[in-house]
Amino acid sequence: MRIIESIQEMQAFSNAARSEGRRISFVPTMGYLHQGHASLMREARRLSDIVVTSIFVNPTQFGAGEDFDAYPRDMERDKSIAEASGVDIIFAPKASAMYPRGYETYVDVERLTLPLCGASRPGHFRGVTTVVCKLFNIVMPHIALFGEKDFQQLAVIRRMVEDLNMGIEILGMPIVREEDGLAMSSRNAYLSPVQRQEALCLKRALDAVRTSYMSGELRVAALRETALAEISKVSSAVVDYAEFCDKHTLDEVLTAGAGTLLALAVRIGTTRLIDNTILGEE
Structure with missing residues (x-):
């Protein structure tokens, strides 16, 4: 496995690989890798000749007062997980190279x-789409893989790629969970042992809603109350949102059906966690 920090070196590598007809897959990350990331890398290995992952904590997607400085970082651990998962190249640029002095160009999906x-993190997705667009231009992949835990991010990236004619296949991969059901996340490292148990209220809320839905309850107002009732059992939990949307458009729905997304964002202490499930199949 090779570590590349230079943008020009990464572009030269990808240009040479593409000219040889080799297929490149790409897994963008902010590092502090876990088995959710590893599952993307293993699938990327299966689909392509070359697997590239990026490790870059992107400053433009963090708002004022968010956790950019505290975001967990461990490059040695990341290298070990990436290599074991079949990665060929880690692209790890410096922020000063990605956003040099005078930088003023951004990509905005509306x-x-x-x-x-x-709604709760203004400017966040402008930072996401900008950095992903830049990474796509540098790595030049044929395929890029993203986890479905960040469901809105996946939808936004797909929209950007289609709208800007990028010609990259975007694959969404299933949420990977701990044995007790907690969705894997780099931010889980912030949780104390007590908070780690409290965080299970997100999965319990999703399961309770699915059970109610499968029993015939389609009214979103009632299903939302079911989710909120489960989360409220944890006194430290503060709900950012519990929304039911069309999984394609993210438009709010009032009646659940095939393709309805239930998306949750909940703070456990100071840690903001997200999770989701799709109710019904199309």
Whole structure:
């Protein structure tokens, strides 16, 4: 496995690989890798000749007062997980190279970024789409893989790729969970042992809603109350949102059906966690 920090070196590598007809897959990350990331890398290995992952904590997607400085970082651990998962190249640029002095160009997907995390984290998705666009231009992949835990992010990236004619196949991969059901996340490292148990209220809320839905309850108002009732059992939990949306458009729905997304964002202490499930199949 090779570590590349230079943008020019990464572009030269990808240009040479593409000219040889080799297929490149790409897994963008902010590091502090876990088995959710590893599952993306293993699938990327299966689909392509070359697997590239990026490790870059992107400053432009963090708002004022968010956790950029405290975001967990461990490059040695990341290298070990990436290599074991079949990665060929880690692209780890410096922030000063990605956003040099005088930088002023941003990519903004409009409607899809307004609800859910976009409503509570203004500017977040502009940072995401900008850095992903830049990474795509540098790595030049044929395929890019993203986890479905960040469901809105996946929808926004798909929209950007289609709208800007990028010609990259975007694959969404299932949420990977701990044995007790907690969705894997780099931010889980912030949780104390007590908070780690309290965080299970997100999965319990999703399961309770699915059970109610499968029993015939389609009214979103009632299903939302079911989710909130489960989360409220944890006194430290503060709900950012519990929304039911069309999984394609992210438009709010009033009646659940095939393709309805239930998306949750909940703070446990100071840690903001997200999770989701799709109710019904299309």
